[in-house]
């Protein structure tokens with residue numbers, strides 16, 4: 001990474017802002033993408049205790065602005081890239097920053113080039129809108145759990161927390177201190193807007209089995225901390241629920257979250273969904289949820305460092321892993337049962353191509369949809385509900 005040495009002397013009164021810029025450049029020189037930027041910044045700030053919360057916020061924002069441009073402007077100096085990201089972000093930079101932007105002669109570039117893999121996108125995705133969305137931080141969303149709407153809206157209003165109602169979801173500022181006002185997991189779940197809309201598939205699934213008398217048997221085979229499982233419980237009512245994930249730490253998180261959510265009746269195990277598992281034996285389910293590991297490309301507006309460090313070989317890695325998970329998990333869908341395939345990817349290979357694989361395995365598509373978030377400050381997801389014929 002180069003820096004531009006031909007910078008004029010800092011204009012008077014802007015010392016604090018230049019210091020923010022220098023601190024951000026220091027972070028960017030050290031950070032290599034091995035861990036999420038948010039973790040790296042947390043450790044960095046912990047080691048530099050002199051910085052107040054306002055300073056930390058400014059420096060973090062500058063770092064994020066830099067990654068939002070991907071590798072489109074690497075011919076510019078590091079400072080110019082940070083400032084260009086700042087100029088293009090949805091938060092107006094303010095007069096001091098505008099002076100610095102002018103001092104660094106930051107060009108007025110357009111977005112094309114931020115996302116160079118347009119030929120690999122799922123068909124329904126608007127490439128230009130997706131590319132623009134990387135410049136903007138998505139909002140924070142809450143899902144109100146059944147029976148809590150009135151209390152939640154009142155608590156937020158009484159506490160003066162600004163929110164917008166968006167269908168069943170609440171849109172808030174990322175800085176909103178939700179945990180101080182609401183019982184997270186009990187009353188509300190922090191869940192992206194598009195992720196909440198996976199309920200569309202669950203509703204459809206429920207409408208497909210109106211006469212089922214026995215408890216609906218569900219296995220969430222890549223459960224993480226249980227976001228989709230809690231959604232399934234809320235949408236489907238009482239279910240016979242099994243959850244698993246390859247990571248022990250995340251299953252521990254899930255158990256804590258389920259406790260808070262009041263979900264007590266379930267089976268949880270640590271397991272690799274690419275392989276048969278003794279805990280599961282030959283169990284059959286009405287619904288298997290495969291919210292598979294993926295490139296996460298539909299969430300890169302929240303984690304733009306992943307956009308910056310992305311290597312298209314990762315698509316190959318993830319499609320192979322997804323295929324193995326599907327090959328193993330389809331065996332546990334009962335005949336006439338359903339599989340809900342979910343990614344937070346924008347790539348066809350991880351989305352439609354995997355659905356084509358499933359249809360070749362004897363599944364038929366009931367519903368398939370890209371849930372776009374790039375046009376509404378949210379994540380982009382792909383979902384497909386399939387029936388085993």
Ligand SMILES: C[S@@+](CC[C@H](N)C(=O)[O-])C[C@H]1O[C@@H](n2cnc3c(N)ncnc32)[C@H](O)[C@@H]1O
Nearest residue numbers: 222223224226227228245246272273291292293
């Ligand atoms: C997209 S996340 C799931 C998110 C989760 N369903 C939710 O709504 O919060 C994918 C999960 O798959 C898990 N995973 C990755 N490889 C796996 C494997 N081979 N078997 C089982 N789980 C796996 C990861 O640990 C990660 O938690």
